[in-house]
Amino acid sequence: GQNIDQPTEMTATEGAIVQINCTYQTSGFNGLFWYQQHAGEAPTFLSYNVLDGLEEKGRFSSFLSRSKGYSYLLLKELQMKDSASYLCAVMDSNYQLIWGAGTKLIIKP
Amino acid sequence: DGGITQSPKYLFRKEGQNVTLSCEQNLNHDAMYWYRQDPGQGLRLIYYSQIVNDFQKGDIAEGYSVSREKKESFPLTVTSAQKNPTAFYLCASSESEYQPQHFGDGTRLSIL
Numbered sequence: 001g002q003n004i005d006q007p008t009e010m011t012a013t014e015g016a017i018v019q020i021n022c023t024y025q026t027s028g029f030n031g032l033f034w035y036q037q038h039a040g041e042a043p044t045f046l047s048y049n050v051l052d053g054l055e056e057k058g059r060f061s062s063f064l065s066r067s068k069g070y071s072y073l074l075l076k077e078l079q080m081k082d083s084a085s086y087l088c089a090v091m092d093s094n095y096q097l098i099w100g101a102g103t104k105l106i107i108k109p
Numbered sequence: 110d111g112g113i114t115q116s117p118k119y120l121f122r123k124e125g126q127n128v129t130l131s132c133e134q135n136l137n138h139d140a141m142y143w144y145r146q147d148p149g150q151g152l153r154l155i156y157y158s159q160i161v162n163d164f165q166k167g168d169i170a171e172g173y174s175v176s177r178e179k180k181e182s183f184p185l186t187v188t189s190a191q192k193n194p195t196a197f198y199l200c201a202s203s204e205s206e207y208q209p210q211h212f213g214d215g216t217r218l219s220i221l
Contacts, residue, residue, distance in 0.1 A: 004151060008149075031207075040215075042113075042212035043212050089152075095206040099152040101149055101151045102151070
């Protein structure tokens with residue numbers, strides 16, 4: 001079967017750095033997406049990786065290793081507004097998105 | 110402003126009743142999707158459409174129906190055959206099936 005694993009919840013301190021991991025087993029691979037979702041709101045697109053390596057976009061970076069079936073989202077200089085759920089999704093061989101359950105990130109002052 | 114509009118934000122259904130959730134986009138996107146989100150689970154695909162007048166079942170289509178008569182609109186009907194409809198429903202669109210999906214604000218459906 002297809003499976004996306006991410007930690008259920010993480011806690012970090014304002015101003016610090018946090019890494020959210022995602023491992024996947026899917027039927028084929030056509031890219032990995034990270035989304036941010038504040039409680040009760042729509043997911044918003046953060047990043048897309050299809051080749052191995054690191055993609056940096058401001059305070060957020062995303063890394064992919066296709067051979068390991070592994071990605072992480074790195075958030076630097078954490079702000080209170082970064083408190084949200086972070087969703088990992090993999091596009092399979094049929095171009096369908098397979099979603100992880102999300103990681104709830106709690107930022108403490 | 111371009112975007113995806115879902116309505117209503119909250120919806121209540123009585124037993125045996127069909128309800129329709131609206132999704133409209135003005136992004137000129139070809140592809141549209143309906144997902145269901147339940148606590149502790151990843152988003153699950155109900156239906157998707159890549160072009161007007163065509164749509165395909167996702168992983169959990171039973172008890173749901175859709176139409177795609179216009180490019181901008183992709184309404185979802187939750188029928189009485191869906192025995193556990195309480196959930197947060199999200200509509201999304203993308204330029205094509207290969208592009209990132211963009212989401213509406215969602216409709217929260219509850220049973221009376």
